[in-house]
Amino acid sequence: xxxxxxxxxxxxxxxxxxxxxxxxxxxxxxxxxxxxxxxxxxxxxxxxxxxxxxxxxxxxxxxxxxxxxxxxxxxxxxxxxxxxxxxxxxxxxxxxxxxxxxxxxxxxxxxxxxxxxxxxxxxxxxxxxxxxxxxxxxxxxxxxxxxxxxxxxxxxxxxxxxxxxxxxxxxxxxxxxxxxxxxxxxxxxxxxxxxxxxxxxxxxxxxxxxxxxxxxxxxxxxxxxxxxxxxx
Numbered sequence: 001x002x003x004x005x006x007x008x009x010x011x012x013x014x015x016x017x018x019x020x021x022x023x024x025x026x027x028x029x030x031x032x033x034x035x036x037x038x039x040x041x042x043x044x045x046x047x048x049x050x051x052x053x054x055x056x057x058x059x060x061x062x063x064x065x066x067x068x069x070x071x072x073x074x075x076x077x078x079x080x081x082x083x084x085x086x087x088x089x090x091x092x093x094x095x096x097x098x099x100x101x102x103x104x105x106x107x108x109x110x111x112x113x114x115x116x117x118x119x120x121x122x123x124x125x126x127x128x129x130x131x132x133x134x135x136x137x138x139x140x141x142x143x144x145x146x147x148x149x150x151x152x153x154x155x156x157x158x159x160x161x162x163x164x165x166x167x168x169x170x171x172x173x174x175x176x177x178x179x180x181x182x183x184x185x186x187x188x189x190x191x192x193x194x195x196x197x198x199x200x201x202x203x204x205x206x207x208x209x210x211x212x213x214x215x216x217x218x219x220x221x222x223x224x225x226x227x228x229x230x231x232x
Contacts, residue, residue, distance in 0.1 A: 027040075037067065061098075074098045092112070092118060092125075096114075112125045112128055130145030139173075
């Protein structure tokens with residue numbers, strides 16, 4: 001009896017796994033043909049049948065993104081990220097993309113960074129983190145990410161655009177530095193004018209004070225005359 005139950009459970013489990021693989025195969029076929037709408041139900045069935053099927057989850061998340069189902073994609077990626085293994089960088093990167101499409105730059109940067117930590121040579125994460133940092137006004141950090149991306153992908157077709165963007169940002173840095181120096185020079189000149197004015201005014205007051213003291217001393221030296229003054 002026990003053997004029969006074990007055999008039945010084994011057959012049921014095997015059939016369950018075969019169904020999951022069959023659904024995944026169909027979903028993957030549509031996925032590779034860039035037919036996300038057709039792929040979605042098969043991939044959903046595959047992950048429901050086999051919650052450990054990492055690739056099915058990954059494909060399903062991408063399909064959700066292609067169909068503008070961003071919240072569903074985020075839920076899928078978050079579910080599999082802790083057990084991503086060798087796919088951790090790609091999953092975190094896709095999760096960053098999903099948050100970026102929602103306009104959440106903070107979470108997008110967080111997951112791009114996690115992708116880089118999982119795989120420091122994962123070039124796309126540097127590029128997209130740089131884009132995210134531009135949005136958050138962290139331009140120096142963005143330039144660093146762009147330069148790292150170009151180092152990892154020296155033949156990227158995006159290189160001319162990235163180099164133009166880096167040059168533009170550096171020119172902004174240079175313009176800001178020129179403005180800072182001009183403001184410092186203007187402040188220094190204004191301070192010198194104020195100091196010169198103060199010295200001129202205090203010197204003038206000092207001279208006036210000395211003249212007053214001289215007149216006062218002279219009048220104190222005049223002797224009094226007590227007699228009557230008569231005209232002859």
